[in-house]
Amino acid sequence: MDALAVLLLRRTGKVAVAAHGAGPADGAAWVAALEADLAERGWLLSADLRAAATRLHSSVRVRWADWLLATVDELVGADRSMLPLYRAFPDTPHDVDAVYVRRLLTYLFAVPDAPCVLCGREQGGAPLDPCGHLVCPGCFPPERFSACPICGRRLSVDCTYLPVVDPGPVRRPPRRAGGDGSAAPAADQGTSIAGEAPPLPMRVAGLETDAMGAAAALRDELVARPGALGESDRADLKVLVAATAPAGLDWLPEVVPARETLALIIAWALHATALSAGYPELVSAARLRWQTATDVARTLWAYSGGDPGLILPRAVDESRAPGTAWRPAGEPAVTVPVTRVRALPRPLRRAVLGYLDSCGAVAAAEDMRRHPTVWKRLGERLHPYERVAAHPGAAVAFAALRGSRTARTGALGRAIVAACTRHPRHLILTEYPDDTVAVRVRTHACLVEQALSDGDVTGAAQLLGQRPGERHPVLLRPEPVARLDPRGAGNEVGLDRADLPGAHRRERLPGWILRGHRMHSGLPVLPRLRRGHP
Ligand SMILES: [Zn+2]
Ligand SMILES: [Zn+2]
Known part of the structure; x- marks a missing residue:
């Protein structure tokens, strides 16, 4: 079946x-x-x-x-x-609280080569394999258990604690x-x-x-969900899409609320139509669905088998993690597979670079900064410097992401200089004595902060109005406005709530950002502490 x-x-x-x-x-x-x-x-x-x-x-x-x-x-x-x-199940201990306390005491205080923390007898037990818990055979008789009495984990076959x-x-x-x-x-x-x-x-x-009708209804219900899908829902959606419409995007509703779901569906369709005549048409349809550079990254990451949420496993130094000394010797390390970006077919590469170019160097570079590691990995397959003349915006965005330093007279150098001339506020050109150049991008939040530091309240409000859906970190930090009012007088240059764009007007803003707020020795006085003052 x-x-x-x-x-x-x-x-x-x-x-x-x-x-x-x-x-x-x-x-x-x-x-x-x-x-x-x-x-x-x-x-x-x-x-x-x-x-x-x-x-x-x-x-x-x-x-x-x-x-x-x-x-x-x-x-x-x-x-x-x-x-x-x-x-002896179902004949289990009646006093479950006492069992819990005994397990917890053993878990917290038992140490190798020390007397048992519960009964005090010598030889408190050897660490169990693989969980490493020290279990006293006197307090936890092995013939009563089928696994580790502390954590319930199944033991390995060569562990001598449990009798046959x-x-x-x-x-x-x-x-x-x-x-x-x-x-x-x-x-x-x-x-x-x-x-x-x-x-x-x-x-x-x-x-x-009507199995196909039921599958389509289930598929549409999953696609219409507002949040990112869980692992089992994703697996089910893949089966449903493969059964109903694997090689097209025309069945998708006008708006797919979850960007992760959209990325997955496009990635599956790209795989389903690979090496077929319909591939260029599908790539064009996918390009129409992208709204930001991050959408592109989600699609390509999902295409390579990665998480469309673009969440990467954290690199943790295991040798310093708490409790490492108690782990069993020779325990195999559990590793999370790292996504390797697949080779991208030429029509897809061109479509991606063309889309990034249409976003403009500034917007693309700022979006790439949100997921720098993902974009650096994708850049290795996209080859953005190969045809700089065809996609100068994409090439400059990657140059800002990678911090590339290149000859001023080369194709990339000329594109960088031209882009910095066009967008002097957002793209900062760095010139080196050996006639090479590099480019940096200034984010939107950076510009808002700069406007507040300069006392340009109208400019800051205008900038905030350009992106009403974005929560600006600058609004949650006291420094920019605190610098405005070092004398502790009433804040004359803060923002009026009416100046703020819609989404920010309804937020519970910190008091220091609003006009007329009183400062105390240059530092903001939080509204909670201010209550009761005249
Ligand atoms: Zn004991
Ligand atoms: Zn255990």
Whole structure:
């Protein structure tokens, strides 16, 4: 069975059945046996699914039933063998608080070659493999546990703490149907076993007549979600897109609220149409969907199998992490795979460089500064300096990102000088004595801060108005305005709330930024401390 059928059963509880004709004579009896197996797992068949399953041909029905039972098993976790921590389960300790305290004391204070912190006897226990906890065999008798008594983690086979014991006969807990009242068989109500067991919630499997329609509806629901999708939702969306419209973007709504989802869908479509005649058309459609340089980075990062949220694993110095001394010797390090940018086909490279060029050197360079590592990796595949004349804006943005120093008379040098002449406020040209040049970009926040430092309130408000959706770090820091008013008098040059653009007007701004706010010896007095003053 395909991944789409599993997904539809998991998300909608419906199954598509390819049954034709009248079906075999023993169909009803066969479905009754299947129903008994399903009921054991907490599932019932709806009337229409039951009728369709009765008509299934005998050559395919066993395979279909095997798939249905295996999928249902996976949904409820019955495909894995459950091993309780206490071997005497369900006969577990009554005083769970005492157990917790003993575990916590051992976890915090047990040290190698020291007496046990609970009973005081010598040889408090050797570190367990792989969790490294020191477990005293006197306080935590090994024959009672099947894993580490402190953390519950499964132990490696060569760990000598746990003895080999006979697992004993398999006990199945008694079950009673009837999670929702409709599914409770009347015959079970009076028996004594059924009275002891907790009720088992039942689900009803229905018949799916239009699998593609249901897949498209699920796909559109996931695409319309405002936030970035989780890992399982992403995997499901990939299956749904592959089943419905793998090689196009025309099905997408006008606005996709989550940029990460849009990037993933474009990346999958790029892979699906690679080496086909429709590839250039798809690249053009993707270019129409991009709104910022960061959208491009998300798409290319997802194209290489990375996280479209552009979150990179932190490089931590493990040797200084807390508790490192207690880790077992020779413990294998768990490493997060680092995304390697794939080779990009030439039409895609040209489209990306063309888009960055259309953004302009200033906007592209400022956007790239938000994710410098990602863009440096992408730049290695984009080759922005290859055809500087064709995409000068993109080349200058990469020169600002990389801090490239280049000859003034070369193609890149000329592009840098020209861009800095056009945007003297945003792009700063650095000239070196050996006739080389480099370029730096001044961000929007930097310009706002500069305007406030110069006392240009109108200019600052105008700059803030250009990007009303952006939260400026400068608004949350006291220094720029504090510098304006060193004498401690009332702040005459702060901003009026009415000067601020819409999004900032409604924010709870710090008092120091507003006109008329009183300063104290050059430092801002926070509104909370000021309360009660005359
Ligand atoms: Zn002990
Ligand atoms: Zn442990």
